Amino acid sequence: MSLKLKTMTLHVVIAGCMSMAFYAQADVKIGVAGPFTGPNATYGAQYWKGASQAVADINAAGGIKGEKIVLVQGDDACEPKQAVAVANRLVDEAKVSAVVGHFCSSSTMPASEVYDEAGILTITPARPTRRSPSAA
Numbered sequence: 001m002s003l004k005l006k007t008m009t010l011h012v013v014i015a016g017c018m019s020m021a022f023y024a025q026a027d028v029k030i031g032v033a034g035p036f037t038g039p040n041a042t043y044g045a046q047y048w049k050g051a052s053q054a055v056a057d058i059n060a061a062g063g064i065k066g067e068k069i070v071l072v073q074g075d076d077a078c079e080p081k082q083a084v085a086v087a088n089r090l091v092d093e094a095k096v097s098a099v100v101g102h103f104c105s106s107s108t109m110p111a112s113e114v115y116d117e118a119g120i121l122t123i124t125p126a127r128p129t130r131r132s133p134s135a136a
Contacts, residue, residue, distance in 0.1 A: 027070040028063070030055075033101030033111065038077035043103055047125075048073065051092055062135035071094055076107045083107035086115035102126060 036044040044046060046070075051105045055069045072094040074086035085100050090096045091114060098121040102108045108126040113121045 019070065026067065028067050029070050029072055029094055030070045030098045031096040031099040031101065033074040033076055033083070033086050033099055033107075035078040035107075036073060037073040038079070040078045040103065043090060044075070047101070055103035074099075074101070076102050076104075076111070078102075078104035078107050080106050080110045081082055083111040084114060087111035091115065091118045091120060096120065098122065100124070103129060 013045075019102055030051075032048060034047045036048065051071055054073055058064070068109035072090060073092050076086045086100050086102075087099075087110075090099060099115060100123055101112050102124060103126060105126040108124050112122060112124075117124040
């Protein structure tokens, strides 16, 4: 996935966040979940760079309704069990409003169940075989 496409994807997530009413907090937290270690770490680094640039641009323009965007990184190493742990941390501890990721389909599928249950908006470059856990 090109850097431009990654940046556009993050902009779509952020636009979705803007329409939600529960963003009265000081920062809008968006999770970025992907392989930041392991054999696919090169892709994770590019993924993070694209998300970071998009957030820098948006924050420089005033953020979302005056609120700054903060990225929270979650390293799943493209491992399904680690992806579930990352998803739980992003939802329960980091309290993210949306997630960009996971990068690998093998991580996306189990993590998507956590996000679906929590009502968290997700956008992924992965190619999962079903669209959402509730669609199965």
